[in-house]
Amino acid sequence: MVAEIVPDIAELRMMPRDKIELKRLKFLEKEAKYLRKVAEYQMDLAEKTKDLEKLQSVLVMA
Amino acid sequence: MLIYIIYTFLGQMIVGLPADEREELLKMVAQRASAAGEMHEGVSSPREVYDFQLTAKTGIEAAAGAGMTPCMTEKGAMAMPAKMKIEKKDGMKDSTCEGSDKATMKLMEKMEKYRGKIAKNTMKLARAQRMLAVADILIAQGVDAQVPASLYTVHCVSSSYFCKQTIQTRCKALTRYTILADPGVFDGYSGCGNSA
Numbered sequence: 001m002v003a004e005i006v007p008d009i010a011e012l013r014m015m016p017r018d019k020i021e022l023k024r025l026k027f028l029e030k031e032a033k034y035l036r037k038v039a040e041y042q043m044d045l046a047e048k049t050k051d052l053e054k055l056q057s058v059l060v061m062a
Numbered sequence: 063m064l065i066y067i068i069y070t071f072l073g074q075m076i077v078g079l080p081a082d083e084r085e086e087l088l089k090m091v092a093q094r095a096s097a098a099g100e101m102h103e104g105v106s107s108p109r110e111v112y113d114f115q116l117t118a119k120t121g122i123e124a125a126a127g128a129g130m131t132p133c134m135t136e137k138g139a140m141a142m143p144a145k146m147k148i149e150k151k152d153g154m155k156d157s158t159c160e161g162s163d164k165a166t167m168k169l170m171e172k173m174e175k176y177r178g179k180i181a182k183n184t185m186k187l188a189r190a191q192r193m194l195a196v197a198d199i200l201i202a203q204g205v206d207a208q209v210p211a212s213l214y215t216v217h218c219v220s221s222s223y224f225c226k227q228t229i230q231t232r233c234k235a236l237t238r239y240t241i242l243a244d245p246g247v248f249d250g251y252s253g254c255g256n257s258a
Contacts, residue, residue, distance in 0.1 A: 005189065005193070006214065009193075009196050012200055015205075017201065020200050024194060024201060027191075027194035030193075045176040048169055055162060056166070058162075
């Protein structure tokens with residue numbers, strides 16, 4: 001991960017200020033996007049976990 | 063059914079005949095049956111009907127051998143459906159178990175898939191957050207600003223923990239470098255106690 005981010009930072013350093021600001025907005029967008037995705041998948045996972053628990057309880061009762 | 067009745071009747075007739083006549087009759091019937099191309103499941107020849115009548119076996123094995131439905135006693139009639147019922151119940155149980163196993167497996171696979179997606183997106187989120195923090199520092203201090211070493215490394219896997227870490231890092235960076243060109247850009251950090 002360190003190796004991955006170093007060239008990105010170097011690239012960012014070479015940009016003019018307005019472009020960095022633009023990039024910043026893009027990172028902000030990405031942050032929001034991945035936050036949303038993580039939240040969605042966590043909800044899906046919780047749902048599936050619930051389903052599995054339900055199924056297992058039904059099996060135990062049967 | 064009609065053929066069965068005919069064969070039964072024929073068998074009863076044959077039993078009453080002398081041996082030589084019986085043989086002749088059986089031959090003739092067999093010839094006629096083959097000539098007519100009569101094929102039937104179960105009893106294939108009058109000889110079998112005759113043999114069946116002679117042995118007078120009424121059990122399931124004998125009936126199965128002759129291809130005929132045995133006459134059932136009361137006990138037999140009661141026992142057969144019960145047996146079938148038990149088999150059916152077992153079969154249902156097996157199929158239910160298989161179905162639930164499949165459903166469980168499917169759910170577990172889906173859960174694993176979601177876990178993978180969460181991990182992948184958490185990594186991407188962490189990267190975006192770190193880059194955002196770097197961009198903040200560069201905007202605040204200039205392109206020659208020193209980026210904290212903590213931003214170069216991944217701190218944790220948990221997204222919530224990493225969010226906390228990154229926000230703290232950003233707050234620290236802003237506290238250290240208070241040169242802000244546009245205060246509106248850093249609205250997101252007002253909760254950290256940093257105001258431009």
